[in-house]
Amino acid sequence: MRRKAQITGLIKNNFVKYQRKCHALIMRKPTLTDNKTQHPLTFTPATGGHDMFRAAFQGRLHGALAHNLGVQILGGVYKSGDILPNEIDSSESLDISRSAYREAIRILASKGMVESRPKIGTRVTERDRWNILDPEVLGWMFETEPSEDFIKGLFELRLITEPAAAALAAERRTTDQIERMRKALEVMEAETLASEAGRMADLEFHHTLMFATHNEALASLSTTIGAAVSWTTRYKQRHQSLSRDPIPDHARVFEAIERGDASAARWCMESLVRMALEDTQKSMSPQT
Amino acid sequence: MRRKAQITGLIKNNFVKYQRKCHALIMRKPTLTDNKTQHPLTFTPATGGHDMFRAAFQGRLHGALAHNLGVQILGGVYKSGDILPNEIDSSESLDISRSAYREAIRILASKGMVESRPKIGTRVTERDRWNILDPEVLGWMFETEPSEDFIKGLFELRLITEPAAAALAAERRTTDQIERMRKALEVMEAETLASEAGRMADLEFHHTLMFATHNEALASLSTTIGAAVSWTTRYKQRHQSLSRDPIPDHARVFEAIERGDASAARWCMESLVRMALEDTQKSMSPQT
DNA sequence: GACGCATATTTGTCTGACTATATCAATCGG
């Protein structure tokens, strides 16, 4: 089916040539204000400052576009079932090539957020089909203030998994992981959660804990947990409600894990998370 | 520099029309040996028969390639840190265009499995960076027999989340969800797990249960749970070890949820999963 | 030895054309 191309080659070539000529002719007088519209524009801001999640395709054009579209979809600009403008129009109006646009769409499609079919277009899928546990999607989610329900759901998940994970970690942690957690804990104690370094250490603590379960599937939830964790501190910071210092709780969890006491680890972690949830909910309800 | 497009728009459209006419004209006599070199070739087998997971980009070239590469990476053909041949060589040796190859790579990259940088190439990332909870990745995982540890991990996750989910579902399920679960249960009872329909109903049951928690994050784990579920039946089928009929367990869970008894739901579900894990482990250990 | 610079290699982007596919309408046969 490719060989007919050879047949029609000559004829088509004539067209091509003609078209080229015409094209070039018009091109030759670009004249018009080549105003300094600068680079393509817009979305190049790309990964803003406060991304606590790994931003995969930082500076790349397709990555930035996927980011933007993703945020727009999650933010409700495009609703489920909506059909995006076709590739040609979209890429033209964004002033990027069709390839770059398509690669962006591929990224979104691979996260289950859109679905493309010939003659139909690219449609936003049902919300329950997106992989909201995907680190990138989670990151996009937090670009715009996520709904209260979503945050609660995240904490519920955390409340379910993290105590169990702590128990497993108590049984399976390696000495190396113990050291990493100890170090993270020390940083937290020194810097407090008010500093960026302290918050990073907090994340590192929970992250290492999840990996200490030596359970791949569970470890994959680390990002999700991390999102909830950093959301806690963000809320707390915002409302200056210090409530209760969570660091001693962390220390208790750590000690339990260090001495291999699974049930204590589970219990302490549960109390820690419950506290965090309480704090977050307290700051959440009055303002909504 | 894009504004010329607007100017040439009309002219181009004329060409397009004319071209189409010509095209159609030639099309009408396809004549020549449409020799059966067939499709491009090779990987088009694409999504084989036994995919119990939604296969996103079925017939598409980039999708098929992403699938293949994904399976190869998960199967250890490419190890973490390996660098794939450059885009030009790869696409040439696969006999596809660079665009298609790149789109496939974008898919993998968006799942955290590879990472591309200029002058370096595309390298396979560390295993703990892949999103193994991604439905597609999970599907690829099961193309080749996954490791015993992985299966165990999956069950551990199931053991942690599903009882809690059952408890939440008991409190929050809608009547519609009750009906769906009832129907699924009826099918299971009628067809047993030996039939495809029965297995589908099993999946539907667990799927609906997860969604009945009305927790987005938890619901996203439905695919993961589903993978573990269908893995159970696969093992059981393989070894003909009927052990114990799981359907009454399902019925108990359902009844608890129907009457809104959270703690009973949790308990029944835990016993159900524990049973499944036991069965699976029993069939697993002797053969490895 | 350290630093800056050129270079080569690889991904990233662009352009324009052609192919495949699926919806929709119209047509034809029953």
Place this chain on the structure above:
DNA sequence: CCGATTGATATAGTCAGACAAATATGCGTC
């Protein structure tokens, strides 16, 4: 009058070849 077949059409998918940007590497200079 209805159903199936066909054709038209719009859209994503694939292709080819070029150029741009980025960056690790090695060289040369200080």
